[in-house]
Amino acid sequence: METALGYMFLAGAFALIVSMALMLARLIGGPTLYDRLLAVNSFGTKTVLFLCVFCFIIDRPDGVDIALLYALMNFIATIAVLKFFNYRALDVNLNRVSVKGEDA
Amino acid sequence: MAVSLNASSVAIPTIALDIGLMALLVVVAFAIVRMRSLFAIVMLQGVYSLVCAAWFVSLDAVDVAFTEAAVGAGVSTVLMLAAMLLADRKSEPVPMKRQWGPLLIVLIAGAAMILAVGDMPNYGAANSPANSYVGMDYIARTAEDIDIPNVVTAVLASYRGYDTFGETVVIFSAGLGVLLLLGLNGNAGRWRAKPNGHRVFRPSAPAAAVSKTSDETKPNETKKRRGRPRKSKASTPDGGDK
Numbered sequence: 001m002e003t004a005l006g007y008m009f010l011a012g013a014f015a016l017i018v019s020m021a022l023m024l025a026r027l028i029g030g031p032t033l034y035d036r037l038l039a040v041n042s043f044g045t046k047t048v049l050f051l052c053v054f055c056f057i058i059d060r061p062d063g064v065d066i067a068l069l070y071a072l073m074n075f076i077a078t079i080a081v082l083k084f085f086n087y088r089a090l091d092v093n094l095n096r097v098s099v100k101g102e103d104a
Numbered sequence: 105m106a107v108s109l110n111a112s113s114v115a116i117p118t119i120a121l122d123i124g125l126m127a128l129l130v131v132v133a134f135a136i137v138r139m140r141s142l143f144a145i146v147m148l149q150g151v152y153s154l155v156c157a158a159w160f161v162s163l164d165a166v167d168v169a170f171t172e173a174a175v176g177a178g179v180s181t182v183l184m185l186a187a188m189l190l191a192d193r194k195s196e197p198v199p200m201k202r203q204w205g206p207l208l209i210v211l212i213a214g215a216a217m218i219l220a221v222g223d224m225p226n227y228g229a230a231n232s233p234a235n236s237y238v239g240m241d242y243i244a245r246t247a248e249d250i251d252i253p254n255v256v257t258a259v260l261a262s263y264r265g266y267d268t269f270g271e272t273v274v275i276f277s278a279g280l281g282v283l284l285l286l287g288l289n290g291n292a293g294r295w296r297a298k299p300n301g302h303r304v305f306r307p308s309a310p311a312a313a314v315s316k317t318s319d320e321t322k323p324n325e326t327k328k329r330r331g332r333p334r335k336s337k338a339s340t341p342d343g344g345d346k
Contacts, residue, residue, distance in 0.1 A: 006116040017124040073178045
């Protein structure tokens with residue numbers, strides 16, 4: 001029973017690697033900046049999921065903590081990249097940015 | 105290399121997962137070499153770090169994976185973007201004539217590494233250097249010497265405390281040097297290169313861009329806040345040297 005569950009996790013991990021490869025294809029071929037940004041973000045999510053599944057495969061569920069860190073890093077990195085591309089700086093206070101400012 | 109790490113229950117072979125991750129790494133590396141769009145290359149470097157970190161977890165090097173995720177995928181992506189904004193968005197293709205020398209060096213270095221693999225101890229071997237000298241001593245005595253549960257922290261901060269102190273000094277002085285070169289008045293990130301190399305001072309916060317008349321006051325207003333994030337960025341790679 002335990003082994004069957006483990007192999008199911010293994011198959012899930014394989015599926016995640018395949019979807020990571022698909023994201024990679026979009027990242028390499030993606031024509032616009034936003035395709036690539038979304039591909040990176042989605043790739044990070046796939047990595048988080050892969051880590052969760054992997055930690056259950058090797059029977060160490062405490063590794064989910066690392067997956068949590070990855071999720072946080074992924075989010076912060078995406079925000080940072082978007083900020084950089086819109087404002088060329090990281091210290092922009094997003095609360096004070098007006099909608100008009102995006103056109104300038 | 106990828107022996108399943110649980111001794112108690114049934115071992116599930118995860119070597120195929122490792123092969124999949126390594127294949128992804130190879131694809132990403134070739135894409136980084138071949139692509140011309142620097143933004144895509146920066147994004148691919150972040151992806152490379154993520155896959156690397158996942159592979160480190162599969163090698164049971166969880167703390168290295170932590171550092172790789174935080175420094176490689178997080179901080180250096182942002183730093184690379186900052187560097188890219190100072191330069192062009194595209195890289196010029198290098199003619200093949202100038203690539204034979206680097207290719208030769210890379211091939212020689214790779215062959216040397218593959219030769220060296222033969223001398224590596226087996227994964228988890230009892231008489232490998234990591235297991236035979238002071239390592240077991242640290243593991244045995246950490247509980248009574250340092251009285252904390254994490255052996256890695258005990259080794260870094262106590263047994264090799266002077267080592268870590270030296271690393272911290274090196275990183276700190278490197279960050280200090282960079283800050284001194286870029287300028288401490290908070291305008292460091294605001295110099296942008298034009299394609300012809302002519303430098304233009306342009307406050308780039310959107311509020312300043314909207315009200316062009318207040319160009320002089322906006323950078324001064326942000327002076328105080330710029331110091332701290334830069335400092336924390338400079339000290340974050342500290343974790344990467346563990």
